[in-house]
Amino acid sequence: MIINKKILLSFFLLLSALHGHQSEQESDRWINVTGTGIVSASPDLAILRMGVLSTAKTAKSATEINNASILKIFDVLEEMGVDEEHYETARFQITPQRQYRKGLPPLVTGYQVSNIIVVRIYDLDRVGEIMQTTVDAGGNNFESLSFALDDNEEYVEEARVRAMEDALNKAEILAGALASKKFPEVKVGLPLTIQELSGSNRPLHARRLMNSDAMMAESVPVQAPSDLSTEVRVQVKFALE
Numbered sequence: 282m283i284i285n286k287k288i289l290l291s292f293f294l295l296l297s298a299l300h301g302h303q304s305e306q307e308s309d310r311w312i313n314v315t316g317t318g319i320v321s322a323s324p325d326l327a328i329l330r331m332g333v334l335s336t337a338k339t340a341k342s343a344t345e346i347n348n349a350s351i352l353k354i355f356d357v358l359e360e361m362g363v364d365e366e367h368y369e370t371a372r373f374q375i376t377p378q379r380q381y382r383k384g385l386p387p388l389v390t391g392y393q394v395s396n397i398i399v400v401r402i403y404d405l406d407r408v409g410e411i412m413q414t415t416v417d418a419g420g421n422n423f424e425s426l427s428f429a430l431d432d433n434e435e436y437v438e439e440a441r442v443r444a445m446e447d448a449l450n451k452a453e454i455l456a457g458a459l460a461s462k463k464f465p466e467v468k469v470g471l472p473l474t475i476q477e478l479s480g481s482n483r484p485l486h487a488r489r490l491m492n493s494d495a496m497m498a499e500s501v502p503v504q505a506p507s508d509l510s511t512e513v514r515v516q517v518k519f520a521l522e
Contacts, residue, residue: 310521311473312455316448318440318515321508324428327408330371331415332397334422340375343394350419351396357418358400361411367401395422403431409500416501428505440513441477448517456521470520478514 333350337343358368374395379387400415402408408426430436452469459467 311518312452312469312521313516313518314448314451314455315478316444316446316451316515316517318443318445318447318513320436320440320443320511322430322433322436322511323507324405324430324505324509325403326429326431327402327405327503327505328427328429329400329402329408329412330397330424330426331400331412331420332372332395332422332424333419335394336378336391337394338391340392340394343392344375347394347396351398353418354398354415354420357414358411361407361414363400363402363411367403368398370396371399372397397422397424405505408505409503412501412503413499426503428509430509430511433511436511437513440511441515444513444515445475445517448515449519452517452519466522468522470522472517472519474516474518476516478516479512 333347333354335343335347335350337346355368359365372395376393376395377389378391378393380390381387400411402411405428412423412426449469456467456469
């Protein structure tokens, strides 16, 4: 039997069109959900932002006073066993102090020098002691104290797994609600797209610190949080079968 090539070609084109229409219909059946994964762990690192604020008539004098206090703080940190690699300068700033007068240009009355360092403390039992020692050495500008996980990659990975499990569970609950009503054949299929919504996953617990003038005890009272949470959020688009 001889088959007309034009008829055969038309047949294949028709099958292709039907398949494409079916695939298009299937791709239109989807559900979009957001999953959240949270993992808790005890902090093992304290991050202290502190420094010295000095004021004098000249920038040179203010800087010299500030330098002397900062070097003394470096010395006491070394004496307390804080590794040199665990503290560094975060910001150094010289700011003119101006007096504003009506109808006249501002008058520079002095200079303020600020030197902020960041200290990473791995022995959480000594955080208060180290803070008090830096105060005694001349530290008078305390910005914040934060608690963190030094290496939280394993917690991030676990949070990602939990976030995907949560997304799948939500999709199945929603699909199940449809199946129990008017759409008995609805089931969750393969994920079509996966997007991680969370940015930085490094957990921090920050505390603003009191003015150093109020720190008169032998050791600054510090209570670290018992747990920190690492959170990951994902958005997943599942096909519906």
